[in-house]
Amino acid sequence: MKKDIVLNPFIKWAGGKTQLIDEIRLRLPKDIKRYFEPFVGGGAVLFSLKHKKSFINDINSQLINTYNSIKNEAEQLISLVNTFDSVGCNNEYYLFLKNLYNKKVTENVFDVESASLFIWINKHCFNGLYRVNTSGLFNVPYNNKTGINSIDEDNIKNISKFLKKVEISNLDFEIFCKRVRKGDFVYFDSPYVPVSETSYFTSYTRTGFSLDDHKRLAKLFKKLSKKGVYLMLSNNDVELVHELYGDYNIDVIDVKRNINSKADKRTGREVIITNYERF
Ligand SMILES: C[S@@+](CC[C@H](N)C(=O)[O-])C[C@H]1O[C@@H](n2cnc3c(N)ncnc32)[C@H](O)[C@@H]1O
CATH class of the missing domain: 1.10.1020.10 (Adenine-specific Methyltransferase, Domain 2)
Structure with missing residues (x-):
């Protein structure tokens, strides 16, 4: 795919990463062999990177x-x-x-x-x-x-042209990541840990994303990191996330929130976590 062709997400998606793209791009590993996105959603990062060897996944079957x-x-x-x-x-x-x-x-x-x-x-x-x-x-x-x-x-x-070379799966993130190898790059953008009880977004799918899922994700992050995989993860800037990922680099970023009915909750702080130093 030519570098100058711009691909835009074809849907609006809760947690869409369009506004965080520049911050994400700043922190990419220098050399990406294969790109994995286990929680692809609207695909803002996928379409920005347009990496020729991409593997994407989401548990939402209609989305996939x-x-x-x-x-x-x-x-x-x-x-x-x-x-x-x-x-x-x-x-x-x-x-x-x-x-x-x-x-x-x-x-x-x-x-x-x-x-x-x-x-x-x-x-x-x-x-x-x-x-x-x-x-x-x-x-x-x-x-x-x-x-x-x-x-x-x-x-x-x-x-459509770009996706011809992309492998698309409809699995739980942990199963999807079984094929990840040393030198690959994985970007994790799971449903976020809630800032407060009321903002907890559990309705992406029938199952939602529980506290246990967040712990399962942190365990997987650790396992893949030991394997020599380049990892990036975004989430809310909340205590639990700092506890789960305290061993890694955590950058805090100010953001405007898109999907929230209450105007006064439209700003917040998120984190971008990597298991490697910024290149
Ligand atoms: C924050 S959104 C991703 C947003 C995406 N980065 C974007 O730019 O639109 C989280 C995604 O995780 C998916 N998801 C939730 N639980 C999952 C699971 N156990 N395994 C894989 N995907 C899951 C949801 O369906 C949702 O699309």
């Missing part, structure tokens, strides 16, 4: 189906999203397509239509939030926007 559809069926996906866009949107239409999407989720259908609905809904739901109820059904209300262009066709085509 969307990556696979862009990789293998981009033309059909573009055409379907454009068809959904050709009808002027209102609440009734939004609910109709949301129900269609949820029917597919219930029936475990992973196809290009599910992927197209996934993208369309992301552009038409409140704050681009992906939230599901206990049955795994998407339950975010309409954002009241009309006449939105839900897809940037050139961007999708360029992403």
